Amino acid sequence: MTFFQMTKTVLKSLFSRPATLMYPVKPAKKTKATRGHVKIDPTKCITCRICQRKCPTQAICVDVKEKTWEIDQMRCVVCAICVDTCPTKSLTMDNQYRPAMTARGGLEKFTVAGPKKKEPVAADAAKPAKE
């Protein structure tokens, strides 16, 4: 009995495809919902810094003055809280895993559009003129 059961398993394993994938040569299995890595659409970002405040690992750094959005991909734990809270939907979750790294780094910096309304800038420009 046990012998035949074993034969069944052996034959099945012998003639079926491997259960493993040759990752990274072949792409990993992924679904629509898979959290791979965070992507940003720089034209939509208004540097509100909500993602920076919400990030549990402090992977995101937004510079309002320089209008840059920086993410440390090695710190990011892909929880997607930034994607959920982004008010302009500039952040999205890609379902591809980020490729493995062979050197130190992981910092990705983007120059973003910044706030849409130019009024504060105009007010600042107007102030010295009044004086």
Place this chain on the structure above:
Amino acid sequence: MSKQITIPFGPQHPVLPEPLHLDLVLEDEKVVDVIPTIGYVHRGLEKLVEKREYTEYVFIAERICGICSHIHGQTYVQGIEQIMGLEIPERAQYLRTIWSEYSRLHSHLLWLGLFADSMGFESVFMNSWRLREHILDDLEATTGGRVIQGVCKVGGVRRDIAPEKLDEMVKGLKGIEHELQALTNVFLHDSSIQHRLKGIGVLSNDDAYYLGAVGPTARGSGVAIDLRETGYAAYGKINFKPVVEYDGDCYARCAVRAKEMFTSIDIIEQCAKKIPDGPVDMKVTGAPDGEFLARAEQPRGEVIHYIKGNGKKNLVRHRVRTPTFTNIPPLVTLLKGCDLADVPVIVLSIDPCIGCAER
């Protein structure tokens, strides 16, 4: 009386990828005393609660353990919800239950594989991990993460499962049930495995109770403690019986886990039938003010999250008592008097998760 020698076991050892260190005091081949040491992977996650908002801390609470991650997150949010007096939507409760049971399935399959590996039965190890992949695929498709699901949030869950997907999941589980049955048969009826496990590392009923064993370690010794019976999440509306074995040896603990997989499948099936429609989350305002001791049943046993807030965004105190931590005193009792060659099997039979125990 022969001379005593001390053998260090771990923190790096071939049987389990967990940094557990034991000093085994031997007399000939018999273990007479054991001195456990932990503290190799302490990360200070509990202290972080003062630095992060209580809503973001869920993700850190999940990362306490890499296997029972969902249940850690769930217990934490349950505690917060109890302090704030939130009544979360019923659908969210059911979804949490489904994902908890999926976590249990994947944890038990992982453990069965590792356990077989510790006995030198490598083909069963491969087979149970192949089956586990099916569970992980379902988890990834519904939550977005394979082992760190990240779906719990204060006030509900972050994702919904479509009814068609739910049916598909149940069908998938039914499809692999006969394979699970075949795997369980190997563990329960194979003569070489029985020879390796029966009568080894016996924990008596009294010891299990008084040393505070939890989870399958306790249930393997006839102590019928299953926190799911308290009816948190949607367990109160589900019919199930905790699996209890009475021998208290490695075989009994293995049998409890093997049989619990079928209980889990049954619970998921019942949930899929009973799950109501409706929203999956609710709006949460304010901050927790008060304290609460949240308990839940993990694959390894009972976990306790103590949470204390003072009405601000950051909590004051968070303390976790994980099942492995409580299972170390029973482990010391189990190891006394056993042979050196049986130590790996006995250590693995309590399903140690040192990453959990040290946070």
